[in-house]
Amino acid sequence: GESVGLHLPTLSVQEGDNSIINCAYSNSASDYFIWYKQESGKGPQFIIDIRSNMDKRQGQRVTVLLNKTVKHLSLQIAATQPGDSAVYFCAEGRGGKLIFGQGTELSVKP
Amino acid sequence: DAGVIQSPRHEVTEMGQEVTLRCKPISGHDYLFWYRQTMMRGLELLIYFNNNVPIDDSGMPEDRFSAKMPNASFSTLKIQPSEPRDSAVYFCASSLTGQGKSYTFGSGTRLTVV
Numbered sequence: 001g002e003s004v005g006l007h008l009p010t011l012s013v014q015e016g017d018n019s020i021i022n023c024a025y026s027n028s029a030s031d032y033f034i035w036y037k038q039e040s041g042k043g044p045q046f047i048i049d050i051r052s053n054m055d056k057r058q059g060q061r062v063t064v065l066l067n068k069t070v071k072h073l074s075l076q077i078a079a080t081q082p083g084d085s086a087v088y089f090c091a092e093g094r095g096g097k098l099i100f101g102q103g104t105e106l107s108v109k110p
Numbered sequence: 111d112a113g114v115i116q117s118p119r120h121e122v123t124e125m126g127q128e129v130t131l132r133c134k135p136i137s138g139h140d141y142l143f144w145y146r147q148t149m150m151r152g153l154e155l156l157i158y159f160n161n162n163v164p165i166d167d168s169g170m171p172e173d174r175f176s177a178k179m180p181n182a183s184f185s186t187l188k189i190q191p192s193e194p195r196d197s198a199v200y201f202c203a204s205s206l207t208g209q210g211k212s213y214t215f216g217s218g219t220r221l222t223v224v
Contacts, residue, residue, distance in 0.1 A: 034213065043114075043201050043215030044153070089153065096141055096160060098203075098213060100153035 012107045019077040021104050023090035028071065030092040035064060035075045038087045038103070047075070047088075082108050114216035116202050122222045128190040131219045134183055135204030139212065144177055144187050145201040147218070153201070159185065160207075171196075192223045 013019045025033070032051045036044035050057045050064045050073075057064050063076040073090050087103045115134040123129050135142045143158040157167040162179045170177070174193070179185040189196055199218045206212040 034211070041217075043203075043217050045215070046211055046213060049211045093213075096205075096207065097155065097158060097166060098143065098205075099155060100145075102152045 009102070010105045010107065012109060013080050015080060015082060015108055015110050017080055019075075019080045019084070019106060019108075021075045021077075021088050021090075021106065023073040023075075023101055025071050025073065025090070025092050025101075027092065027094065028068065030094045032093045033064070033066060033073050034091045034093065034098070035062075035073075036089045036091060036100075037084075038089065040086075044089060044100075077106075080106075080108050082110060084108055114202055114204050114214050116200075116216035116219050118219060119217065120220045120222075122224065123192055125193055125223055126191045127223075128188065129192045129196075129221060129223075131187040131200050131202075131221070133185045133187070133202030133216060135185070135202070136214055137183065139204035139206050139214075140182075141205045141207065142179060142185050143203040143205075144185070145203065145215075147199045147201060156187070189221075192221075194223045197221055197223050 034049040035047040037047050038044045048059045048062050048064050050066050055066050061078045065074045085108045087105050089100050089103045091098045091100045117132045140161050144156040145153050146156055147153045156169045157177045158165055159179045175189055177187045199220050201215050201218045203215045
């Protein structure tokens with residue numbers, strides 16, 4: 001069936017380093033993609049989104065890259081901080097519906 | 111805006127009992143979603159509404175689950191009868207048409223069925 005999946009379930013980085021979280025998707029009909037951050041005991045929080053007609057979008061310390069040729073999405077976090085420790089989900093949206101991947105846990109070592 | 115409000119935050123119930131989860135979406139949002147999160151299956155979309163009308167309930171596990179949205183400011187997810195395998199965190203989210211960044215999640219209801 002259709003799915004949005006992540007390459008790595010866990011990622012450990014040193015504080016101050018850059019982090020890259022990857023995501024693969026299978027449905028080329030998706031209209032947009034969103035990255036969410038989920039901290040323990042909380043609901044997912046919006047980080048950044050990108051429409052299917054774009055290949056890059058930047059926010060504050062975050063960049064999302066979309067490669068439609070290989071159906072790949074990535075989230076880059078610059079100068080990773082301890083507060084960035086969380087589970088990160090990519091999600092694809094189509095027809096108003098949002099489908100989530102399994103998530104990657106990011107751990108930031110001080 | 112107070113965001114998406116869910117109640118209760120925690121629910122512990124015995125197998126066979128009826129459970130009702132509640133959600134108040136952000137005012138003005140025209141989409142409402144119910145998700146279930148478990149370690150094994152991640153975030154699963156159960157059902158979603160557009161302008162109070164159910165659009166896709168293909169994610170609802172079985173007939174024991176039902177969801178309603180009687181008006182634009184309130185939705186319920188009911189499980190009757192509940193089973194231990196229903197234990198999970200249930201999230202409600204709302205959004206505005208065409209604005210992916212508007213998707214906003216509530217804090218979730220942690221359901222434990224014993």
